[in-house]
Amino acid sequence: MKPLAYRMRPQNLNEVVGQQHLIGPGKIIRRMVEAKMLSSMILYGPPGIGKTSIASAIAGSTKYAFRxxxxxxxxxxxxxxxxxxxxxxxxxxxxxxxxxxxxxTKQDFLLPLLESGQIILIGATTENPYIAISPAIRSRCQIFELQPLAKADVNKAIDRALKDDKNGLGKYHVKLTNDARELLVQKGNGDLRATLNGLELAVRSTKQEMIAAGKNDENEITINQDEMANSIQLRSQNFDAKGDGHYDLVSAFQKSIRGSDTDASLHYLARLIESGDLVAICRRLSVIAYEDIGLANPAAVQHTQIAIQAAKNLGFPEARIPLANAVIELTLSPKSNSAISAIDSALQDVKNKDYGAIPADLKDAHYSGATKLGHGKGYIYPHSFANDWVPQQYLPDNLVGKQYFQPKGNSKIEKGLKKQYETLHEMQKNGLK
Structure with missing residues (x-):
């Protein structure tokens, strides 16, 4: 017998749960079906949230052959x-x-068939099509992102399966306790395929236990939390280090730390830890420390590097401890992106402007013939002066007066750096007049 998720596959758009932004009244896929103006499309999103269901429902609603x-x-x-x-x-x-x-080879075969309409392609993928799919295919398809299923959507699908006498589990007269249903929904983590197939195992295995216990005549099967727990497994997440889900996860991790939300940061750290990719976690933490905290709290940046080294030495599961320490400290720390903004601003000038030659007095004078070229001539040695400083032009002529560093002063440390920077800049400007 085919799995429950397969048997309950929708035959028309009205049977699809969730994805109302695409198949709800007046929405684009429903409009395409009702107007009989189907075009090739790519559906992308996590496993088990309706890509195959929508394709099946489109075929059922249009009566076209479906392969x-x-x-x-x-x-x-x-x-x-x-x-x-x-x-x-x-x-x-x-x-x-x-x-x-x-x-x-397959792509080249398909392209003219998509152009002629001989094949209406519905591509399904868990990867971001703008990254993972060739431009030739993308240009001939509309791209639709599916959204994770809400709990109400999953419960609707469960109820439908429990009541359906033909394809579902209606003949078993199943009753789920509230905690069993909650466990089923939570463990499924939005994957409807895994949820329905777990439900079927729970029902069929419980029925067999009743028969073995001589309770074959009972009309109703009640499934409690323990029976459900023994019939389902936590859905494995997509942790492909090259996949779209990975980049979404590390993005959410960094943005949560940047936004100073400790609980969200720890949540995404936990998901990364479950992926087992310690190298990716440590690399991202280093980026976050220098990009988002930076000069506002150099001590926290240093502590992060120590925690990263400890995590690498320990390995999982103990590595989670120094990683958590670092994440909490970074999340609660003052933030500043003044360093990355400064270097990016300087890089823009290097890439896009005629910045001119290095001043001759700053050029290397430690080789034979440098003096004849005028290199190093006129250079003033700062250590020969009070406070080891003397006004002198260092920027090329075309960039004199340019200020890349814009300190924010979000902490006592950065306020001190800001004051020093502004004082030196003013002294330099006045000294070169």
Whole structure:
């Protein structure tokens, strides 16, 4: 027997749970179906949230032939069979899973068929199509991002499966305790496929236990939290270090620390720890320390480097302890991006401006012939003066007076740096008049 999630696959758009921003009344995919103006599309988002369901529902709503292939494992010959069917019937809807893994040979075969409408392609992927899919395919498809399913959507799908006598579990007369349902929804983590298949295992295994206990005549199956816990498994998250989900996760991690939200920062750290990618965590923490805290709290930056070294020496699971210390300190620390802003501003001038030559007195004079070229001539040695400073031009002529460093003064340390910078700048300007 096919799994429950497969049997409960929607036959029309009204049976799809969630994704109302795409298939709700007046929304774009529903408009396409109702107007009979389907175009090729790419659906992307986490596993189990409705990509295949929407493709199946579109086919059911339009009565076109529906075929499903995998871009990574199915051959060009199988694509040719789908194309031949489309040629005979006029149009065939092809759900191509893992479309980001479509090779060039298959891509070149598909492109003219998409142009002619012989195949309406619905590509499904967990990867960001703007990064992972070739421009040639993207340009011929509309791209739709699916949203994670809300708890209400998941509960709606569970109820439908429990009541459906034909494809679902209606004949078992199942009752879920509140805590069993909550566990099922929470453990599924938005993956409806995993949720429904876990539900079916719970129902069927509990039924077998009842039969073994001589309770075959009982009309209703009640599933409690313990029975549910033994029938489901925590859905594994997509932690591909090259995948879109990874970059979203490290982005959320950095933005939470930058925004000084300790609880959110620890949440995303926990998810990164579960991925097991200690190298990526340590690298991102180094970036955060210098980019977002920087000169506002150099001690915290130093503490982070010590914590990173400790984490690498310890390895998981103990590495979580110094990592948590660093994250909490960085999150609660004063913030400043003045250093990264300063160097980026300087880089923009280097890339885009005629910044001119290095002043001759600053050029290297430690080789034979340098004096004849005028290199080093006129250079004033600061250590020969009081406070080891003397006014002198260091910037090229075209950039004299340029100020890249814009200290914010968000901490006592940076206020001190700001005062020193402004004092020296003013002394330099007055001294060169």
């Amino acid at each position: 499903q292939l995998n871009a990574a494992t199915d051959s060009k010959k199988q694509l040719e069979q789908v194309a031949a069917e489309g040629k005979l019937s006029g149009t065939v809807i092809l759900l191509l899973d893992e479309i980001h893994r479509l090779d060039k």
